[in-house]
Each structure stands twice: as C-alpha cells, then as structure tokens.
Amino acid sequence: MIRLTNIKKSFNNTVVLDNIDMQFEKGTITAILGPSGCGKTTLLRIAAGLIKADSGEITGVDGRNLSFLFQEPRLLPWKNAWKNLEIVLPDALDIRIKRKMCFEMLELVGLKGYENHMPSELSGGMCQRLAMARAFIIQTDILLMDEPFQSLDLKRRGQMIELFRLLWVKQRPLVIMVTHDVQEALLLSDKIYILSDKPTGIIKEIYNPMSFEERSVKNERLYELEKEIISNYII
Amino acid sequence: MKKNVHNILIVVFIAALILIWHVLSLGRKSLIFPSPYEVLVSLYSVIKSQSFVPSVINTVGSVFLSFAAAFIPALILGIISRFITFIYRIMEMVTGFIRAIPTVAIILMALLLLPVSYTPVIICYFVVFPVLYTNISEGLRNVDEKLLEMARIYKFSNSKIISSIYIPSLKSYIIAGSRSALGLNFKVMVTAEVFNFINHNTIGAQMYMRKIQIDLAGIMAWALIVVVISAVFDLLIKMLFREKVRND
Numbered sequence: 046m047i048r049l050t051n052i053k054k055s056f057n058n059t060v061v062l063d064n065i066d067m068q069f070e071k072g073t074i075t076a077i078l079g080p081s082g083c084g085k086t087t088l089l090r091i092a093a094g095l096i097k098a099d100s101g102e103i104t105g106v107d108g109r110n111l112s113f114l115f116q117e118p119r120l121l122p123w124k125n126a127w128k129n130l131e132i133v134l135p136d137a138l139d140i141r142i143k144r145k146m147c148f149e150m151l152e153l154v155g156l157k158g159y160e161n162h163m164p165s166e167l168s169g170g171m172c173q174r175l176a177m178a179r180a181f182i183i184q185t186d187i188l189l190m191d192e193p194f195q196s197l198d199l200k201r202r203g204q205m206i207e208l209f210r211l212l213w214v215k216q217r218p219l220v221i222m223v224t225h226d227v228q229e230a231l232l233l234s235d236k237i238y239i240l241s242d243k244p245t246g247i248i249k250e251i252y253n254p255m256s257f258e259e260r261s262v263k264n265e266r267l268y269e270l271e272k273e274i275i276s277n278y279i280i
Numbered sequence: 281m282k283k284n285v286h287n288i289l290i291v292v293f294i295a296a297l298i299l300i301w302h303v304l305s306l307g308r309k310s311l312i313f314p315s316p317y318e319v320l321v322s323l324y325s326v327i328k329s330q331s332f333v334p335s336v337i338n339t340v341g342s343v344f345l346s347f348a349a350a351f352i353p354a355l356i357l358g359i360i361s362r363f364i365t366f367i368y369r370i371m372e373m374v375t376g377f378i379r380a381i382p383t384v385a386i387i388l389m390a391l392l393l394l395p396v397s398y399t400p401v402i403i404c405y406f407v408v409f410p411v412l413y414t415n416i417s418e419g420l421r422n423v424d425e426k427l428l429e430m431a432r433i434y435k436f437s438n439s440k441i442i443s444s445i446y447i448p449s450l451k452s453y454i455i456a457g458s459r460s461a462l463g464l465n466f467k468v469m470v471t472a473e474v475f476n477f478i479n480h481n482t483i484g485a486q487m488y489m490r491k492i493q494i495d496l497a498g499i500m501a502w503a504l505i506v507v508v509i510s511a512v513f514d515l516l517i518k519m520l521f522r523e524k525v526r527n528d
Contacts, residue, residue, distance in 0.1 A: 095429055111433055119430040123448040132444055133434040183434070 046070050047092065047187065047219065052101035054087055060244040061087055065101070067238060067247070074213070074220040074257075076230035078274075079240030085223040088245075089189050092221060106187065112180035112218075114193040118172040120164040126151060126175055127160040130182050146182060154178040154208060170201040174208060181212045188213075190222040194229065206232060214257075227271050232260050239278045249278055314497035322497035323504060326486075334481040339473065340509060342482075343465045346404035350412050350461070358416030371417065375410035383407060383468055387475050400472035400484070407468045408461045415457025419450040455521045459514055466510045 052065040061084040069075045077085050090096045092103060093113055120129050130147040131140075151160055154174045156167075164172055173193065180188055194202045206229065213220065224230050230237050231253060239249040251274070253260070255267055298316050305315035314322070326332055361368035378386075383403075390403045423446055431441050473484020480489070483502055490498035 093433060095432065111435075113430070113433040115426070115430070117426070119426050121427065121444060121448070124444070132436075132440070136437070136440075179434075 047103070047105035047221070049088075049092065050102040050104075052088065052091060052103070053099045054084070054091065054096075055099055062091075062098070063244040063246050065245070065247065069105075069219055069221055070236075071219050072217045073235040074222060074233050075236045075238065076222045076224055076234035077238045077240060078224060078227065078230050079245065080242050081225055083240050083242050084245040085225075085240060086191050089191050089221060089223050093189050109186040110183055112183060112185040112188045114176060114180050114188065114190040116192050116195055118164070118176035120172055120175060120179075122164050125161045125163050126156060126167070129164070129175060130179050133179055133183055150178045150182045151175075153212070170197055170205070173197060173201075173205060177205070177208060177212065181216065185216065185218045188218045188220045190220065192224055192226075194226075195224075202229075209233065210257075227274050228262065231267050231271055231274075232262065237274075239274070312496070314500060318497045319500045319504070322495070323501035326498065326501045326505065331481055331486060335483050335486050336505070336509065338479065338481050339466075339469055339483040342401050342473075343404065343462070343469050346401045346408060346469070347458075347462060347465055349401070350405050350409040351458075354409055354412035354416050358413055358420055361417050362420040368417065368421075371413065375413055378406055379410045383471070387468075387472050390472075391475055396476065396478050399476045400469055400482075403472040404465050404469050408465050411461040411464060412457050415453045415460075416450065419453025419457075420446065422453075423449045451521060455517060458517050462513055462517065463510055466506055466513075470506055 047069040049065055049067040052062055052067075053060070054062040065088060067075075067077075077088060079085050087096070091098045092106065093111065094103075094106065121132065124132065127144065127147040130150060131143050134143045134146065148157075148160060151157060154177060156171060156174060156178070159167060159171065164175070167175065173196075177193070194205050197205060210233070220234075222230070222234060235253050235257070237249075237251045237253070238247050239251065240246070241248045251270075254270070255264060260267060302316050305313045305318075357367070357371055361371050386406050387403050390399050390406075394402055427445050427449075428441070431445060436444070470484045470487065473479075473482040474488045474491075475484075477485055477488055479485060483506060487499050487502045490496075490502065
C-alpha cells in the first residue's frame with residue numbers, strides 16, 4: 046500500500062498542493078481527477094520521487110518496481126521498438142530471453158511486425174502502445190499514469206483503454222492514474238479522488254460501485270455516476 | 281529518380297561555374313587571372329612534384345594533431361561544465377574571448393611567443409578548441425530531461441544512462457562540431473604555415489613559395505587540393521557516424 050501524508054508543495058510562493066492525504070491499496074487502480082493545472086501531475090511526480098514535496102511523507106514506494114506512463118511516450122528515438130523495451134529489462138537477463146519477452150509483448154500490444162521500426166517510423170498511437178508495453182514488460186509493482194491517453198483520438202483512446210485493461214489483469218499492479226476525463230476514471234479505477242482547483246485539496250473520495258469486469262461505456266449506472274460527478278464536482 | 285535529377289543539376293551548376301571562370305579569364309594573362317585549364321595543368325605538376333606527398337602528409341598530420349589535442353580537453357571540460365555551473369560560466373567566458381580574437385592576432389602572437397616548430401599546431405588548437413567545446417557542451421546541456429526522468433523511473437544504471445541517452449544525444453553535436461572544426465582547422469593550418477615558414481614541405485609553405493614566384497595558378501592548384509582533402513575528411517566523418525547509427 047502507498048500512503049501520502051500531509052503532502053504540501055508550493056511553486057514561487059503559490060501553494061499548489063495543500064495537506065494532501067491519500068492511500069492506494071495493492072492491486073487496485075485509483076484515479077486522481079481534477080481540473081487542468083490543479084497539481085495532479087505534480088502529485089504523481091512527487092509519488093514517483095521525481096520531485097520532492099515541501100513537507101509530508103510518502104510510504105510504500107521505496108524498493109518497489111515502478112513504471113510510469115507519461116503524457117508523451119518518451120521513447121529513445123535512436124532505438125528500435127524492441128530495443129526500447131529491452132532497455133528496461135534487468136541487465137542480468139540473457140539477451141535471448143529478453144528478445145523473446147520483448148517480441149511477445151510487442152505481439153500482445155499489436156505491434157507484431159514493427160519490432161525493428163524506429164519510433165519515428167511509428168504513428169503516435171503505436172508509440173503510446175509501445176510505451177505501455179514498456180511499462181508492463183517489467184514485473185511492475187506500481188504503475189503511475191499521467192493522462193497517457195490524452196493526446197489520442199476517441200477511437201485510439203478506446204483501443205488503448207482496452208489494451209490497458211488486458212495488460213493490467215495479467216499483473217494487477219497498484220495503479221495511480223491522473224486524468225481529467227471522468228469516463229476514463231470510472232471505466233478504469235476502483236477509487237477516485239476528486240481534487241479542487243488551487244490550492245489543491247481533496248473534495249471527494251468515491252469508490253466505484255462496479256467491479257473491474259462489469260465496467261463498460263454502455264453501463265447505465267456508470268453513466269449516471271459520470272453525470273453526477275460532472276454536475277456536482279467538476280463544473 | 282529525384283536524387284539523379286539533383287546530381288545532374290549539381291554537375292550542371294559546377295560546369296556553369298567553370299564556364300564563367302573560363303570566359304572571365306579570356307584575354308587575360310595567367311599571371312593576373314589563370315584559366316581553369318592553366319590551373320589544371322598547374323595541379324598536375326603540383327601532384328607530380330616530389331614535395332606533394334610530404335607536404336600533404338605534414339599538413340594533414342598537423343591538422344589531426346591539433347584536432348585531437350583540442351577534442352580531448354573539449355570533451356572533458358564539456359562533461360565537467362555540464363554538472364558544475366561555475367565551470368560552465370568560466371568556459372563560456374574563455375571560449376567567447378578566444379573566439380573574438382582575430383585569427384591573425386593569434387597567429388602573430390603565437391609566432392612571437394611560442395617555439396617555432398609547433399606554432400601551427402598550437403594556433404589551430406586555439407581556433408578549434410572553442411568550436412568543439414561549445415558543441416559538446418551545448419549537446420550535453422540539451423540532453424532531453426524527459427528521457428533522463430524516464431531512465432530514473434526504470435532505474436537505469438549510470439553506464440546505461442551514458443551509453444543509451446547521453447552518447448546518442450551528443451552524437452549529432454559531435455558530428456556538427458567535428459565537421460566545422462576540421463574544415464576550419466585546414467584553413468587556419470595552411471594560413472599558419474604560410475606565416476611560419478620553417479618547413480618547406482607543408483601546404484602553406486608551398487603556397488608561400490608560389491606567391492614569391494607570382495604563380496597564381498599554383499596557389500589555386502594548392503587551394504583546390506586543400507578543398508578536396510577537407511571534403512574527403514568531411515565525408516569520412518559523415519560515413520563513420522552514419523555507420524554507427526545503423527549499428528544501434
């Protein structure tokens with residue numbers, strides 16, 4: 046379990062995060078929902094250890110395998126698709142095993158036949174799939190996602206969400222996802238933290254009434270909940 | 281197809297330049313304005329002369345010596361200045377200062393202050409070092425922070441960060457820096473050799489002798505040789521790094 050306690054962060058004397066307390070359980074997906082610029086990404090970066098909080102405590106991250114799906118794929122432009130996966134695998138693994146793992150993962154994310162393509166030869170959606178493959182190829186304990194589907198069109202976003210669901214059930218890592226898309230949060234997460242605008246605090250903690258398997262865009266209950274969240278907390 | 285058209289256009293362009301040169305030289309004495317043919321004849325006699333090979337070897341050797349002597353400290357200082365801002369600021373000042381000094385002033389000062397035999401190499405060192413340092417330093421400062429963050433998340437070892445992020449990021453800066461530094465090196469080396477006339481077997485000394493003999497065609501022939509040698513090395517750098525990219 047990851048616990049964030051009394052997290053505070055300011056930039057240039059502006060309080061961005063004010064006394065944030067959150068808890069993320071093992072094997073669950075939690076969404077952090079809030080308006081653009083409210084500090085969601087900052088919170089995620091603090092949890093990842095990429096930036097330091099001014100005060101507060103983070104427990105449950107140290108010593109665990111971490112993956113991060115950024116807003117942009119962050120692939121190495123000079124390495125081909127399978128080498129972009131291979132690079133995150135432990136050095137001690139035999140190269141033949143690594144190659145096999147990478148090729149299998151590429152097939153799983155629908156990139157079979159593109160193993161030797163450079164990122165510049167792949168479309169935006171394919172690059173994002175490759176980044177997702179990289180996040181899941183290691184036995185990750187914690188996956189942090191910073192609006193990874195934001196730049197994709199509606200069709201590709203749907204495909205990526207399905208792909209994420211497929212990969213997640215195989216490992217069931219703890220996922221913390223930052224998004225401003227209510228539907229995306231409801232489709233994927235077990236728990237949702239809704240944040241206010243700056244100085245950011247938690248205004249609501251919602252548990253998803255539907256199980257992971259039951260959730261779909263066509264589900265009436267989820268649709269009602271989406272409308273309720275939008276009308277009560279987002280607008 | 282498009283490449284072929286481009287090649288044909290380049291050949292046509294060069295042929296047009298030679299034709300213009302030929303027309304301009306018509307009716308003038310070779311002493312004042314040699315024709316392309318006269319330069320070609322002079323080039324043939326230069327290449328056949330006994331001093332050709334030793335002159336080329338000496339000049340190219342000196343170019344490489346000064347290039348290597350500048351490259352290694354430029355790389356080391358570039359790396360240090362990436363991580364120590366104070367060194368970066370000092371180096372910005374030093375390289376800016378060296379760059380601003382006219383090349384001829386460096387040559388004259390070096391001729392007065394330094395041991396004669398090494399003067400061209402030392403002059404070139406001072407001219408080439410800022411070019412290489414600036415490129416390496418800028419390359420290291422422009423490494424994509426987002427990729428470094430990704431490497432931190434996936435717990436890359438330091439050696440993996442260097443080999444898979446820093447070196448590939450730096451490659452294009454090193455190619456650009458090396459190409460411009462080497463081109464500049466040839467030019468300055470020949471100039472320094474003209475001023476530092478102690479070894480007859482250098483390209484600069486050969487040009488100087490042609491100048492005494494008022495042999496403009498000979499000077500142009502040697503200039504052409506420098507252009508060709510410089511272009512060959514430029515091509516070699518490009519080929520060397522292209523091959524490396526394919527291997528990645």
